[in-house]
Amino acid sequence: MDLRGALRRTAMTRPAVLAVTLPGATELRLEAEAEVRRRGWPVVDAPAAADLLVVCGDPASDDTPWLDGIERSMPEPALRIVAGESGQLADALDTARRDLIDKAATRRAAEVAEVAHVADVSDEPGGHEHGDHEGHGDGHDHTMGEVAGLPMAERGDDRDELRLDRLHVPIGPASSDWPAGLVLRLTLQGDVVQGVEVDHLPLPPSPRLPFWDEPWLRAAHGDEVSRGSAVRRRCAAHLDSAGRLLAVVGWDDVAARCRRLRDEVLSGASRESIGGDLRRTVRRVERSRPLRWSIAGLGELPADRARAAGVSGPALAADGDAHDRLLKWLHEVERGLEGLDDARPLAPDDRTGPRGRLDGPQPPSRALLDILPELLTGAEFACARIIVASLDPDLDELALAPVSGAAHA
Amino acid sequence: MDTWQPMLVLLGVIGAGLAALYGLGLWLAAARAPLDTGPFAGGLEPGEHAVSRFHVRWxxxxxxxxxxxxxxxxxxxxxxxxxxxxxxxxxxxxxxxxxxxxxxxxxxxxxxxxxx
Amino acid sequence: MPDAAPLWATVVLPVALAVAAVVAAGFDAMLSGSAERGPAGSVREAGLRALAPLREALRLLVQRPRRTTAADRLLGRLGVVLVPVAAVLAGAVLPWGFRAVSDPSVGIVWFNAMEALAWAAVWLAGWGPNSALSLVGGYRFLAQGLAYELPHMFAITTAALGAESLRVGDVVAAQDGLWFVVWMPAAFVVYLLSALAMSFWGPFEHPVSRDAAGGAAAELAGVDRLVFLGGRWLLLVVTAGFSVPLFLGGGHGPLLPGWAWTLVKTVAVLALLVAGRRALPVLRMERYMEVAWMVLVPLTLLQALFVAVVVLNR
Missing domain, CATH: 1.20.5 (Single alpha-helices involved in coiled-coils or other helix-helix interfaces)
Incomplete structure (x- = not known):
């Protein structure tokens, strides 16, 4: 009836989604990505642009504060949903959409509540209103006190022994195209990474096996697993990693194709139906000289250094930089194409998952995390993101450490 | 003057258009009072304010x-x-x-x- | 000299540019949609995908305004608003057929000056929110400017040299018969690259790219975001459109009237850019800087020398 209400409701028919994945929820992430894509809802990478925060996985109590923080920094109409179980996502998204439409249409209540909240905050010493005046940083004021509850940047030496402003910025866990649960505590000077501390969200012990390693671990436990399903899982894992790296590099078109292929492989598409599409995509990446020129030389990891760090799998076999690792993934996918429908059982002593040997002293992703500081220090922020994506550690594996170790011993 | 006059008019037109757009936004917005919030860097709080002497290597x-x-x-x-x-x-x-x-x-x- | 357009053209121009931006963004959304979800099954589906930019605009209009703690709101807002302002003011010298809103004797310098405002705009928008990632994005654009601006200026100067005039109308008139693109192909290609770079779009979208959560646009919500990212499309349309009078003969062409030729050529250039974007990853300036200075600058200089020699001998 009223134009304004109608427009507001229309605006929320396709809410923009910010998806956050918690450790152990890879399967839910894939489901959420596919479902959101099927609906054609926009996917965004910062809370400012988002309407709907989709949390994949069950948040531990430690996760609540930062998830609350993200939700609070999303402008109205905003909503958070938690996708904790697979299979319920479509309903949850439908409900969320309905709620968002309601929220957008009933504006008064939200506004009154928020005004009260803002008034609360500005009563406190050093509240937001106060901060607005000092935040402009006039050049005369060199006392590095706190402004709006946060200190100003202090200086520190850079590699050329210049004393420059340093920012301590934790990247992740809600960054897009980012390993679930990973937190990198960066020390930035400008956009140069001067220091890295690798951290991660708490990894609750989970009854679920790491999604990408599942077939091999199940076979090791004595379950009957076909070779085809293991190959499928490996191909999908590599396509997922390649899609992520290409998205970080900014080649959205091919990244989207990789992700679509990944979902088709997982949903059991036959070799004939995806073979052509897949080979075309691999050729496109292989032949792209701009891509090679753009990421060659980033995250150089020669085989001997990789082996010394305990890395196994594609990152070791690639014996080179981010571009080599990308091609390694894609070539393994292409080779795997032949075996997609192999019904023979997987040998129980085959323990080579997508990221490396699962029967080693530590899960393969542990080694990938351990070499991050060495590779990232001195890189620009953009390069650091590319290097992380080109190794693509899977933190789900960390929770599993004792199990696979015990199986081996 | 004849050549530059249209530029001034154009500037006025854009200004009016942008004002109208912001007005439309206020009319449609789900809430009118601005949301005051911290910056986003991946979900966790940064250690300092970002405004700083930015080190560029070029x-x-x-x-x-x-x-x-x-x-x-x-x-x-x-x-x-x-x-x-x-x-x-x-x-x-x-x-x-x-x-x-x-x-x-x-x-x-x-x-x-x-x-x- | 072509006569000036009536004053009402000042109202038509921003609207026409906005329509062109929506159409171009819609085409882009259709291509992205087919990469993400496979080819559209029906015309209806394709149409729905093409409507994505309009839906996005409405969605942003409904969002609550947002600001970050201790933000520099004045400068941040100024940067946001400057993007569409620079685009439309640069568009003032864009001839529609043979008539522009204004055709000053230094039209090309005006165009260059207006688009240089984008430097300030993107950096200010990145500085404003007091957020590390948007600051990184803002500075990325400064580096980008250092790479694209000189080859760009040589490219447009070459076109001006071919006509021996800085008036856009004269440049178009000089292409009656032979388009500049035929004997200035290098300048044309470099111009297109820099058009993408200054509208920080496509392979040059590093200042607002996903890896930094949207870079300079990371903290923008609601109308601010709409104005900034919409202004980016306006910039793309204007800079792509300006390649038509500079290199593609403006309104010159057989059979059709001048305005129709302008339209056809502008659409062709935009379609080329939007479709061609799919072939390239984002170019980072730490790699591109060297190419810009050691390949594109000498290339455009040689092109300019060639044109100067031709001009001397005609």
Whole structure:
């Protein structure tokens, strides 16, 4: 009836989604990505642009504060949903959409509540209103006190022994195209990474096996697993990693194709139906000289250094930089194409998952995390993101450490 | 004046259009009072305010750019008189450009155009 | 000299540019949609995908305004608003057929000056929110400017040299018969690259790219975001459109009237850019800087020298 209400409701028919994945929820992430894509809802990478925060996985109590923080920094109409179980996502998204439409249409209540909240905050010493005046940083004021509850940047030496402003910025866990649960505590000077501390969200012990390693671990436990399903899982894992790296590099078109292929492989598409599409995509990446020129030389990891760090799998076999690792993934996918429908059982002593040997002293992703500081220090922020994506550690594996170790011993 | 008057009018039109857009936004917004919030860097709080002296590693490029860009200004009036002045205009301009470019090539050899 | 357009053209121009931006963004959304979800099954589906930019605009209009702690709101807002302002003011010298809103004797310098405002705009928008990632994005654009601006200026100067005038109308008139693109192909290609770079779009979208959560646009919500990212499309349309009078003969062409030729050529250039974007990853300036200075600058200089020699001998 009223134009304004109608427009507001229309605006929320396709809410923009910010998806956050918690450790152990890879399967839910894939489901959420596919479902959101099927609906054609926009996917965004910062809370400012988002309407709907989709949390994949069950948040531990430690996760609540930062998830609350993200939700609070999303402008109205905003909503958070938690996708904790697979299979319920479509309903949850439908409900969320309905709620968002309601929220957008009933504006008064939200506004009154928020005004009260803002008034609360500005009563406190050093509240937001106060901060607005000092935040402009006039050049005369060199006392590095706190402004709006946060200190100003202090200086520190850079590699050329210049004393420059340093920012301590934790990247992740809600960054897009980012390993679930990973937190990198960066020390930035400008956009140069001067220091890295690798951290991660708490990894609750989970009854679920790491999604990408599942077939091999199940076979090791004595379950009957076909070779085809293991190959499928490996191909999908590599396509997922390649899609992520290409998205970080900014080649959205091919990244989207990789992700679509990944979902088709997982949903059991036959070799004939995806073979052509897949080979075309691999050729496109292989032949792209701009891509090679753009990421060659980033995250150089020669085989001997990789082996010394305990890395196994594609990152070791690639014996080179981010571009080599990308091609390694894609070539393994292409080779795997032949075996997609192999019904023979997987040998129980085959323990080579997508990221490396699962029967080693530590899960393969542990080694990938351990070499991050060495590779990232001195890189620009953009390069650091590319290097992380080109190794693509899977933190789900960390929770599993004792199990696979015990199986081996 | 005739040529610049439309620019002023145009500026006014854009200003009005933007004001209308912001007005429309206020009319439609789900809440009118701005949301005051912290910055986003991936979900966790940053250690400091971001406004700082930003370390860029391409300082040398800015210097070369300034030198070359200033020179570019001469080229605008120059294009109008090329055939009038004749060959000397072209020779002088491209000698000048050649010298400048020699400096750029030197800076390149010294690694000024790469910083990683 | 072509006569000036009537004053009402000042109202038509921003609207026409906005329509062109929506159409171009819609085409882009259709291509992205087919990469993400496979080819559209029906015309209806394709149409729905093409409507994505309009839906996005409405969605942003409904969002609550947002600001970050201790933000520099004045400068941040100024940067946001400057993007569409620079685009439309640069568009003032864009001839529609043979008539522009205004055709000053230094039209090309005006165009260059207006688009240089984008430097300030993106950096200010990145500085404003007091957020590390948007600051990184803002500075990325400064580096980008250092790389694209000189080849760009040489490219447009070459076109001006071919006509021996800085008036856009004269440049178009000089292409009656032979388009500049035929004997200035290098300048044309470099111009297109820099058009993408200054509208920080496509392979040059590093200042607002996903890896930094949207870079300079990371903290923008609601109308601010709409104005900034919409202004980016306006910039793309204007810079792509300006390649038509500079290199593609403006309104010149057989059979059709001048305005129709302008339209056809502008659409062709935009379609080329939007479709061609799919072939390239984002170019990072730490790699591109060297190419810009050591390949594109000498290339455009040689092109300019060639044109100067031709001009001397005609």
């Amino acid at each position: 300082y040398p490029v800015t210097m070369i750019f300034l030198a070359f860009d200033m020179e570019m200004l001469f080229m605008y009036p120059w294009v109008k008189v090329v055939s009038e002045v004749g060959t000397p205009a072209v020779v002088e301009m491209f000698l000048f450009l050649g010298i400048l470019f020699a400096a750029v090539a030197y800076a390149w050899r010294e690694g000024a155009l790469r910083w990683t």
